[in-house]
Amino acid sequence: MDLSPIQNAVASGSYATIADACDELMLQVASRGIAYQEDWPFTVHLLGHIFANDLNSARFxxxxxPQGLKESKPELVAAWRIGQCLWTRDYAGVYDAIRGFEWSPEVAGLITAFSENYTKKMFQLLSSAYSTIGVADVAHFLGMSEDEATNYALQHGWTLDSSSKMLTVKKPKIITEQKLDPSKLQRLTEYVFHLEH
Structure with missing residues (x-):
């Protein structure tokens, strides 16, 4: 079985393509009637779906x-723990699951990239959901210490009221699309038609 497309995606840091590459290769192998092998990169495959935020595919x-593989591969179980925490919206648990295992060099880059993306996503959610929020809550949602969370928020333009330990959120700029008024389009069409004739 040629795992080079998967290995190349991992080596090049193309983490968003890993799940699709794994799924495609798995279908090719299955179409030939070959059963799963123990050397199948289940951990990378599972983390690929988690990275792509495709929790349904990760669950399936x-x-x-096979249960025997789950029992013999602790890194696979640790990867699934991340998926479980995401599924149950246990925000702090995601970070605990990430930090709670000594990841192999093969998946360490993928885990790091996922963690960074997840932190950015959580920060964006906090930015859109709150106008003020406590430092302890930000630390909880970002899986950081209170000092780290405060520094992270301050770097992103938030302000701190140190007496109340509350952060004031800097709202993201909302980009509004200009909608084209159909009557203006009609007038423009008539004008162009008039110029041509």
Whole structure:
């Protein structure tokens, strides 16, 4: 079995393509009547779906993995723990699951990239959901210490009221699209038509 497309995606940091590459290769292997092998990169495959925020596919993959492999591969179980925390919206648990395992060099870059993306996503959610929020809550949602969370928020333009330990959110700029008024389009069409004739 040629795993080079998957290995190349991991090596090049093309983490968003890993799940699709794994799914495609898995279908090719299955179409030839070849059963799963123990060397299949289940951990990378599972993390690829988690990275792509495709929790349904991650769940179905997890259910399809033979129980013996789950029991013999602690890194696979640790990857699934991240998926479980995402599924149950246990925000702090995601970070605990990431930090709670000594990841192999093969997936360490993928885990780091996922963690950074997840932190950015959580920060964007906080930015859109709150106008003020406590430092402890930001630390909880970002999986950081209170000092780290405060520094992170301040770097992104938020302000701190140190007496109340409350952060004031800098709202993201909302980009509004200009809608074309149909009557203006009609007038323009008539004008162009008039010029041509």
């Amino acid at each position: 993959l997890w259910k399809s993995i």
